[in-house]
Amino acid sequence: MVSASETLPSHAMPPLPAGQRLRAWLYRNEAVRGYLLLSPTLLVMVGLMVLPLLGMLAMSFFTQKYVTIDYSFTLDNYWTIFEPSSTPAYFLGIPFYLHKPIYLLLLFKSILISLASTAAVVLLAYPMAYFLAFRVTKHKMAWLILITVPFWTSYLLRVFAWKIILGYNGVINSGLVSLGIIDKPLEFLLYNPFAVIITLAHAWAAVAILPIYVSLEKIDRSLLEAATDLGDSRLERFLRITLPLSLPGTIAASLLVFIPTVGDYITPTLVGGTSGIMIGNVVQSLFSKGNNAPLAAAVSVVSMMTITIMVCIFLWSVGRSRMTRREI
Amino acid sequence: MMKRNAHTDPMIGYAIFYLVFLYGPVLLLPLFSFNDSIFVAFPLKGFTFQWYVAMATNDALIQALTNSLKVGISASVISTILGILAAKAMTRYRLPGRGPVSGLILLPLVIPSIILGIALLVLALNVFKIEPSLYTIVAGHVLICVPFAMLVMMSRLEGFDRNLEEASADLGENGWQTFWRVTFPLAMPGIVASLLLCFTTSFDEFLLAFFLAGNEATLPLFIFSQLRLPNQLPSVLALGSCILGVSFLVVFLSERTRRVGLQRKPTATAEAAS
Numbered sequence: 001m002v003s004a005s006e007t008l009p010s011h012a013m014p015p016l017p018a019g020q021r022l023r024a025w026l027y028r029n030e031a032v033r034g035y036l037l038l039s040p041t042l043l044v045m046v047g048l049m050v051l052p053l054l055g056m057l058a059m060s061f062f063t064q065k066y067v068t069i070d071y072s073f074t075l076d077n078y079w080t081i082f083e084p085s086s087t088p089a090y091f092l093g094i095p096f097y098l099h100k101p102i103y104l105l106l107l108f109k110s111i112l113i114s115l116a117s118t119a120a121v122v123l124l125a126y127p128m129a130y131f132l133a134f135r136v137t138k139h140k141m142a143w144l145i146l147i148t149v150p151f152w153t154s155y156l157l158r159v160f161a162w163k164i165i166l167g168y169n170g171v172i173n174s175g176l177v178s179l180g181i182i183d184k185p186l187e188f189l190l191y192n193p194f195a196v197i198i199t200l201a202h203a204w205a206a207v208a209i210l211p212i213y214v215s216l217e218k219i220d221r222s223l224l225e226a227a228t229d230l231g232d233s234r235l236e237r238f239l240r241i242t243l244p245l246s247l248p249g250t251i252a253a254s255l256l257v258f259i260p261t262v263g264d265y266i267t268p269t270l271v272g273g274t275s276g277i278m279i280g281n282v283v284q285s286l287f288s289k290g291n292n293a294p295l296a297a298a299v300s301v302v303s304m305m306t307i308t309i310m311v312c313i314f315l316w317s318v319g320r321s322r323m324t325r326r327e328i
Numbered sequence: 329m330m331k332r333n334a335h336t337d338p339m340i341g342y343a344i345f346y347l348v349f350l351y352g353p354v355l356l357l358p359l360f361s362f363n364d365s366i367f368v369a370f371p372l373k374g375f376t377f378q379w380y381v382a383m384a385t386n387d388a389l390i391q392a393l394t395n396s397l398k399v400g401i402s403a404s405v406i407s408t409i410l411g412i413l414a415a416k417a418m419t420r421y422r423l424p425g426r427g428p429v430s431g432l433i434l435l436p437l438v439i440p441s442i443i444l445g446i447a448l449l450v451l452a453l454n455v456f457k458i459e460p461s462l463y464t465i466v467a468g469h470v471l472i473c474v475p476f477a478m479l480v481m482m483s484r485l486e487g488f489d490r491n492l493e494e495a496s497a498d499l500g501e502n503g504w505q506t507f508w509r510v511t512f513p514l515a516m517p518g519i520v521a522s523l524l525l526c527f528t529t530s531f532d533e534f535l536l537a538f539f540l541a542g543n544e545a546t547l548p549l550f551i552f553s554q555l556r557l558p559n560q561l562p563s564v565l566a567l568g569s570c571i572l573g574v575s576f577l578v579v580f581l582s583e584r585t586r587r588v589g590l591q592r593k594p595t596a597t598a599e600a601a602s
Contacts, residue, residue, distance in 0.1 A: 034421030038429065041474060045433055048471040052447035053439075059450050069454070128346045131339045143580065150354050152354040153575040154532050156548050157568040160555060162354035164360070164368045171356060174369035205350055238431065255438070263440020265535055269556065280442040287446055297450065300443045307440075 061300035077298035110278040117200035117256040125208035133216035151206035162199040166190040191273025208253035215249025361565035361585035379566040402471035404526035411477025445539035460542040467537035473526035484518025
């Protein structure tokens with residue numbers, strides 16, 4: 001395959017003045033031309049993402065002194081987050097020896113809530129994606145649009161919808177009372193981690209469908225026919241062919257839901273109550289009400305590191321298990 | 329729509345359950361927006377348009393809507409231009425370090441936006457001494473829209489025959505002419521889709537706007553402030569229903585446009601699964 005640049009008429013006829021030689025070289029060199037084209041986007045990404053993130057990392061080593069920031073390097077913020085103490089704090093019966101356990105405990109809780117939501121999203125989405133890939137033969141596009149439309153409507157309002165469903169005077173309570181099933185509205189529906197999980201599971205539903213659907217759609221149907229011919233039952237065929245081959249999409253779906261939901265702010269604020277607070281709320285309140293940007297930055301850095309390490313371990317273990325399976 | 333024996337398939341039952349789960353909560357908004365009661369509760373009272381009237385006469389809401397439109401249009405135009413440049417570079421040139429570079433551009437997709445918001449605010453306030461305004465919101469929205477724009481444009485640019493571009497070059501057009509006369513018209517549906525996608529993303533984005541807003545609120549910020557006031561809830565429902573309707577329209581149009589002229593790939597038959 002001849003690339004576009006090689007078929008272009010060459011202007012590099014030596015000897016030419018240096019300026020023209022440079023232009024000719026730029027004209028012919030694919031990498032240079034590619035990066036020239038990329039440079040505006042890259043500059044914006046560096047300016048709006050890389051620099052701010054580095055700035056946040058730097059900020060996490062400073063200290064807040066009332067209204068001003070002390071720019072001398074210190075690890076105090078990280079000590080505040082990690083400092084061990086002799087009195088353990090308990091979470092789900094597990095002791096944590098932390099001086100101020102609140103940040104790490106909340107990070108841990110956010111990760112648990114997020115993992116539970118991710119599991120709910122993926123378990124609910126998988127059968128739907130399977131249905132789309134294997135059962136729907138006509139109007140696949142219409143089905144896909146139907147599923148993704150709620151995702152493009154206001155996130156805030158999708159979360160708010162759960163507040164009016166689960167609230168004290170909400171849809172479930174008022175419905176049950178008016179049907180005479182209960183006399184008094186149930187108070188335990190809203191403002192707890194469970195409300196956060198179900199709301200996240202709903203709000204992120206459509207994100208998981210597409211990657212799973214794509215990986216299911218890509219499966220070579222003749223493999224399934226071969227398995228049937230060789231005497232596999234429907235279940236065996238699913239477990240031995242469909243499920244392993246759809247794993248990449250399922251992993252992508254899990255990550256696409258897990259990573260952003262750990263830092264979610266709206267859902268815990270609207271439906272979480274005090275017991276449903278997540279790390280995003282802590283970072284926000286440290287930053288605004290607490291007026292402690294350096295500590296907020298340190299908590300953000302620790303959260304991002306934790307998420308990154310978790311994701312890496314997850315991807316590495318998936319990669320390993322796939323390798324070992326291939327060897328067998 | 330289904331296979332002929334669809335009524336015997338338990339999967340169709342699940343699909344219906346899933347759609348109810350997906351749409352049920354969302355459709356409560358329009359249902360209660362016409363309910364003649366300040367409380368969002370069953371049983372429904374009379375039918376009314378008063379919440380829509382209250383919504384349309386709310387100046388703060390109109391101002392927030394205008395701000396959101398300004399931010400959304402600016403962010404989607406800037407992101408789409410950056411997305412086109414990046415996608416063209418990614419799909420048309422052999423770039424050393426293509427993987428890390430595309431990873432960098434796609435990174436905002438997997439960083440919690442609360443972290444991006446705080447990082448941007450820290451930099452803007454402490455280093456550049458920029459006061460938060462609609463401009464800072466646009467900057468934040470460009471950051472999270474560029475990955476979407478690049479992905480949409482890459483799939484579009486990969487979707488048409490690049491021999492057309494080579495033919496144009498062979499016929500003596502320079503790179504810029506080829507872009508305007510061949511690439512651009514062919515990429516047009518992708519550009520429209522990217523604009524719409526970025527606009528809806530920006531229009532709905534709350535967290536970055538929450539951190540980067542000065543005195544002027546965007547629509548999600550306005551809605552968020554109203555959610556604390558119980559007597560404002562029915563108007564928020566009316567507003568939500570309108571957003572729902574418009575979003576539906578936009579998604580429908582963008583899907584239609586994105587598909588125009590794209591070669592239809594033969595979809596794998598579902599026979600094997602039956």
